[in-house]
Amino acid sequence: MAHDPEEIAALVSRSLEDAGLRPAEEFVLRFPHELSGGQRQRVSIAAALALEPDFIVADEPVSMLDVSIRTEILQLMMDLREKRGLTYLFITHDLSLAWILADRLAVMYLGKIVEQGTAEQVISRPKHPYTQALISVVPSPDPRHLAKRTILKGERPDAVNIPSGCRFHPRCPLAFEKCGWSADEVADELRSLSAGGLLPEIAGIQVQNPGTVAIGIVPGMTPGSAAANLRRVASENRDSRLALKGIADIRENGDAIRVTLQAWEEPVLVELEPGNAVACHLVTPPAESVPTVTA
Numbered sequence: 482m483a484h485d486p487e488e489i490a491a492l493v494s495r496s497l498e499d500a501g502l503r504p505a506e507e508f509v510l511r512f513p514h515e516l517s518g519g520q521r522q523r524v525s526i527a528a529a530l531a532l533e534p535d536f537i538v539a540d541e542p543v544s545m546l547d548v549s550i551r552t553e554i555l556q557l558m559m560d561l562r563e564k565r566g567l568t569y570l571f572i573t574h575d576l577s578l579a580w581i582l583a584d585r586l587a588v589m590y591l592g593k594i595v596e597q598g599t600a601e602q603v604i605s606r607p608k609h610p611y612t613q614a615l616i617s618v619v620p621s622p623d624p625r626h627l628a629k630r631t632i633l634k635g636e637r638p639d640a641v642n643i644p645s646g647c648r649f650h651p652r653c654p655l656a657f658e659k660c661g662w663s664a665d666e667v668a669d670e671l672r673s674l675s676a677g678g679l680l681p682e683i684a685g686i687q688v689q690n691p692g693t694v695a696i697g698i699v700p701g702m703t704p705g706s707a708a709a710n711l712r713r714v715a716s717e718n719r720d721s722r723l724a725l726k727g728i729a730d731i732r733e734n735g736d737a738i739r740v741t742l743q744a745w746e747e748p749v750l751v752e753l754e755p756g757n758a759v760a761c762h763l764v765t766p767p768a769e770s771v772p773t774v775t776a
């Protein structure tokens with residue numbers, strides 16, 4: 482780092498000019514309100530360059546810019562990458578941008594990487610349901626390209642209340658038994674079925690503990706027939722109400738019914754091919770090759 486005032490002035494000038502603010506003397510004393518949006522973004526880039534970095538974290542660097550200025554800033558960043566040998570960690574919600582810019586991509590959901598690989602691996606052959614949904618809604622300029630769009634249901638959960646198991650499971654169109662259904666989710670779905678009149682024998686539904694839901698029976702009903710109806714209704718609705726897949730067992734428990742939930746675990750990143758890893762229970766690692774033994 483430079484300490485001498487002249488060295489610092491030269492470094493600032495060089496950084497401004499490399500960021501496209503030329504001549505530097507014209508810009509060095511300007512206030513922010515004297516700069517356009519694109520120029521302010523160039524000043525941010527110049528500030529990063531003044532530290533003479535090898536690695537820059539760029540968090541949504543062009544998301545607030547007009548399309549025309551966006552192209553200029555991206556081109557500048559790419560030119561600087563070549564000129565200064567920089568590496569960027571580029572954070573974006575724009576997958577088409579990631580496809581153009583990145584050598585490697587990591588797709589994150591609620592703070593965790595769910596898929597990573599080269600841009601080709603992730604964009605052309607996405608394997609995680611979240612990545613597949615994101616890519617399905619990227620507009621195509623080809624009107625003949627009629628890809629099926631996957632619109633995710635519901636809101637992204639609160640980051641301070643991360644869902645159990647796979648954190649994507651409440652919105653995943655492919656979620657199944659071991660994805661992490663909680664007793665609250667199962668109880669909510671059962672209450673909804675009960676409110677719809679499909680479970681007339683049921684008087685009340687209560688979460689007993691993280692793995693069990695207790696169900697009270699209307700007086701005069703037999704727990705055996707109530708449990709049988711509950712099993713039938715849960716089985717018939719599990720494809721449209723995915724939380725019902727979280728039910729492992731339904732059985733009488735004295736005058737009530739006990740619903741036991743499936744065991745679950747959080748998926749971890751599994752490497753499928755060199756450099757390409759996915760965190761989803763639907764994805765299985767390639768079988769280990771067995772070494773050939775010769776006599």
Ligand code: SF4
Pocket residue numbers: 609610611647648649650651653654655656657660748760761762763
């Ligand atoms: S583990 Fe896979 S299938 Fe299950 S919820 Fe997560 S992304 Fe969906």
